[in-house]
Amino acid sequence: MCKHHGQHFCCMYLVMSMTVSMTCLAQDLDCPPSQPELVITANPTSRILNQEEQQLPSEIQALLIAYSDSIKSASKHTETQGSLVFKNNTKHAWERPKQKYDLFTWSKLSKVEQAQIWKQQGFKDFDHALNHARLAEQFLQLYPHTSQLPKDLPVNFEPGRLRDEVFFKKLYGRSKAEVAQQLTTVYWGKQKLKVTRLHKIDQRLQAIYTDLKNCLPKKFKRYYEPSAGAFTWRKIKGTQRLSVHSFGAAIDIGVKYSNYWKWTMKVYGRNAQGLIPYKNSFPVEIVETFKRYGFIWGGWWYHHDTMHFEYRPELIIDKQ
Numbered sequence: 001m002c003k004h005h006g007q008h009f010c011c012m013y014l015v016m017s018m019t020v021s022m023t024c025l026a027q028d029l030d031c032p033p034s035q036p037e038l039v040i041t042a043n044p045t046s047r048i049l050n051q052e053e054q055q056l057p058s059e060i061q062a063l064l065i066a067y068s069d070s071i072k073s074a075s076k077h078t079e080t081q082g083s084l085v086f087k088n089n090t091k092h093a094w095e096r097p098k099q100k101y102d103l104f105t106w107s108k109l110s111k112v113e114q115a116q117i118w119k120q121q122g123f124k125d126f127d128h129a130l131n132h133a134r135l136a137e138q139f140l141q142l143y144p145h146t147s148q149l150p151k152d153l154p155v156n157f158e159p160g161r162l163r164d165e166v167f168f169k170k171l172y173g174r175s176k177a178e179v180a181q182q183l184t185t186v187y188w189g190k191q192k193l194k195v196t197r198l199h200k201i202d203q204r205l206q207a208i209y210t211d212l213k214n215c216l217p218k219k220f221k222r223y224y225e226p227s228a229g230a231f232t233w234r235k236i237k238g239t240q241r242l243s244v245h246s247f248g249a250a251i252d253i254g255v256k257y258s259n260y261w262k263w264t265m266k267v268y269g270r271n272a273q274g275l276i277p278y279k280n281s282f283p284v285e286i287v288e289t290f291k292r293y294g295f296i297w298g299g300w301w302y303h304h305d306t307m308h309f310e311y312r313p314e315l316i317i318d319k320q
C-alpha cells in the first residue's frame with residue numbers, strides 16, 4: 001500500500017520550490033510482479049535490436065520487440081515506409097502515420113481537423129479508417145502513459161482500436177484452425193481460458209491473474225472474476241472486423257461492472273454535445289496490472305469497452 005494516500009500505487013513526490021505536487025507512475029504498482037521477466041514496462045528487451053534495426057522508426061522497433069515470436073526482421077525503403085518479414089517468410093508493408101497524436105493533442109482537434117487527418121491517411125472518414133486500418137493507423141494515436149483513468153474522452157480517440165487485420169492474421173494465424181494450433185489453457189480462478197501461447201500471452205495472463213489475486217484487496221475481485229472469455233473466433237458485433245478474441249490474445253473480465261459504448265448509448269443517450277458519454281467503474285489498479293504485462297484496456301477508447309483487455313505491447317513500448 002502506498003503509505004501516503006492509501007492507494008495501491010506508490011507515488012513519487014516532486015518538490016518544486018514551495019509547492020509539492022504528486023505524480024503517480026505506472027511502473028510503481030506497489031507490489032512486485034510474480035513474473036518480473038515478463039513485465040513489458042521494465043524489460044522491453046525480449047529481443048535485442050541490432051544497429052540497423054535501431055535506425056528504424058520507433059513504431060517498427062516496438063513491433064520487433066513486441067512480436068519476436070512471429071516477426072523475423074524489418075527494413076526501411078524510405079524514412080516513412082518499409083517492410084516486415086515474418087518467420088514463415090511472408091512480408092508485410094509498413095508505413096508511418098503522417099503525424100502522431102496523444103490524448104491532449106487529439107482533444108484539441110476540431111471536427112474538421114479530425115476529418116482532414118483521416119483524408120491525409122488515405123481514408124474517406126473515421127469509419128473507413130476503422131474498417132480498413134493499416135499499421136500507420138495503428139500508431140496514429142498514442143496509448144496514454146498516465147495512470148489516471150479518464151473521466152471523459154474526445155471523439156474517436158481510440159488508441160489500439162484501429163487494427164491492421166491482415167497483420168494480426170500474420171501474427172496469430174489466418175483461420176480458426178491455424179490460431180487453434182497455438183492455443184493453450186490458462187487457469188483464471190476456477191475457470192479454464194483458452195489463449196494463445198504465442199508471445200508468452202498464456203504465461204503473461206497467468207501472471208496477471210496471480211498478481212491481481214496477490215496484490216489487490218479482495219473488494220476488487222468482482223472486477224476480474226469471473227472472466228467473460230478469451231479465445232473465440234468471431235467478428236465484432238455489427239462489423240466485418242475480426243475481434244482480437246479470435247487470435248486468443250484478448251480477455252474480457254467483470255462484465256457486471258463494465259461499460260460498453262453501445263450499452264451506454266442505450267441507457268444515457270447522447271450528451272448535450274451529441275457525443276457518446278464516457279462511463280467507467282473499473283479501478284486503475286486492474287488496468288495497471290494488465291498494462292505492465294503488455295495489455296491495453298478498452299476503457300481508453302471513446303467507443304469504450306471497459307471489460308476488454310488485449311495484448312498490444314507495441315503501444316505501451318512506443319513512446320514517441
Ligand SMILES: [Zn+2]
Nearest residue numbers: 250251252308
Ligand atoms: Zn473483449
